[in-house]
Amino acid sequence: MYMNNKILLVDDDINILSAYRRNFRKQFDIITAESGTEGLKIMKEKGPFAVIVSDFRMPGMDGIEFLTQAKQIEPDTVRVMLTGQADIQMSIQAINEGNIFRFLTKPCKIEHFTNALKASIEQYHLILSERELLNKTLNGSIKVLIDMISLASPVAFNQSSRISPLAKSIAKNLDVQDLWEIDLAALLSQIGCVTIPNNILNKKYSGRTLTQKEKEIFSSHYQTGNNLLTNIPRLEGIAKAIAYQAKQYDGGGIPNDNIKGKEIPLASRILKVVIDFDAHIQRGKTSNESLKLIKSHLGWYDPEVVITLENLLLSDKNSNVNSILIKKSISLQDIEIGMVLAEDIRLTSGAVLVTKGHEISEVFKIRLNNIASINSVAEPIIVYENIKK
Secondary structure, X not given: OOOOXXXXXXXXXXXXXXXHHHHHOOOOEEEEEOOHHHXXXXXXXXXXXXXXXXXXXXXXOOHHHHHHHHHHHXXXXXXXXXXXXXXXXXXXXXXXXXXXXXXXXXXXXXXXXXXXXXXXXXXXXXXXXXXXXXXXXXXXXXXXXXXXXXXXXXXXXXXXXXXXXXXXXXXXXXXXXXXXXXXXXXXXXXXXHHHOOHHHHHHHHOOOOOOHHHHXXXXXXXXXXXXXXXXXXXXXXXHHHHHOOOEOOOOOEOOOOOOOHHHOOHHHHHHHXXXXXXXXXXXXXXXXXXXXXXXXXXXXXXXXXXXXXXXXXXXXXXXXXXXXXXXXXXXXXXXOOOEEEOOOEEEOOOOEEXXXXXXXXXXXXXXXXXXXXXXXXXXXXXXXXXXXX
């Protein structure tokens, strides 16, 4: 990992800046600015910085305002305030608004200043290391969860794989910033199905009518999915989105509460549309017919999401909806992770191992090879040529 040690020093006194450069140039990678405005400009042009040190008393933009704006540009950068004003109230304000790591007073001995800069750089590296560890842990946990769905409930995983690209395309066209959350909400939307009997899942996803009891059992997967994810760091929002994926825009649906309209998480509103759209497609409806069915129940859906879906269906630019998928035949040994099945994989006896639409994961590939070692798998395997991640 690249170790960023750049320090930005901001002070309106050019003599002090000269002293900084003279005293610290051999120990640190120093860049200086004569005002908060200049400092923000330098951050955007030459950042990121490990540490920012700002004087408090500066004309135009004081140190608190500068460091507060600096936090918006580079949240991970460690911020240090330097001032000659021994003002306790100002110190509290600086810490609260600018999230200050150190507060130094003028005159500050070079030794103390140097130690503060070293501590600040160490804090910056600690922040990045913890984030990298969290991201790796999170990504690993998500991979395990997705593999668990693919093994325990292949038919549910197939739907998750189908709806994910469309959900992400809708979110992108709605200018959603955190697309990864929408993508994960779609991929994990059916995780609660690991508790649902396969006969109910097969009946539901094939479009057959469920009994009242079966409906109650199937509907429990929304809250189950929420419960499985809610305690995983950074997945709290995704957990809530999964809990509300069957919630109607007008307030009906599941869960039975007073939440409606824009109060429903955006990811849930997107999932409601793409899941129902996919269900119509799986029952043999065309894209246009499926859209008409969606629009015939507009009270159930976020109008903005429906319009976005309609625009995507009409647009030649959206390969996730209108692309012509090319099939190709391969041998079992040529299956690669990320491939999507165009036809069911069967044993030579005719028994279905995995249904079409399934994306091959590392775990499933191992399982498939283990099955093939003791059973005869029908070949060739039919996959989509232009769906490979």
